[in-house]
Amino acid sequence: MLRIINNLPQHVVGIHASGEVTKTDLDKVVIPRLDDLAKKQGEINYLLVLETGVQNFTAGAWYEDIKAGLKHFTDWNRIAIVSDQKGVEWFTDAVNFAIPGKSKGFPLTELDKAVKWVSKVNKQPAD
Structure with missing residues (x-):
């Protein structure tokens, strides 16, 4: 299941994953917000708290x-994945070499640090 994380800056899409995550979850929760943010800001700052x-x-x-x-390959600014799964944290750090933006893994105990990091803006909003 995916749910939106509230109380983040407007330029950050925050998602909390728990239990089973399905195509419908992505279609209804994540994709519309990514599309909207890319259109409004010209970049995507994405926080995923992975507790599954x-x-x-x-x-x-x-x-x-x-x-x-x-679809949003050139729109990624920052991606922060927060998880206690070491493989996920390592993979997230390795993605830096494959995307134009920055990605970083954080343990669950560093959620506040992840929010601060992912909230940084590098590009200017689209006209």
Whole structure:
């Protein structure tokens, strides 16, 4: 299940993942917000708090996630993934070499630090 994280700066999309994550979750919760933010700001700052195992993402969810990532490939400014899964944190840090923006993994105990980091703006808003 995915839900929006409130009380973040307007230029940050925050998502909390728990339990099973499906294609419908991505279609209804994540993708509209990414599309809207990219249109309004010209960049995406994305925070994902992952309190479920990556194995709990369905194949459809992974497919939608990849599609969204490619659709907004040049829009990524900062991606912060907060998880106690060491493999996820390592993968997130490694993504820096594959996307134009920055990505960083944080443990759950550093959620405040992740919010501060992901909230930094590098690009100017789109006209």
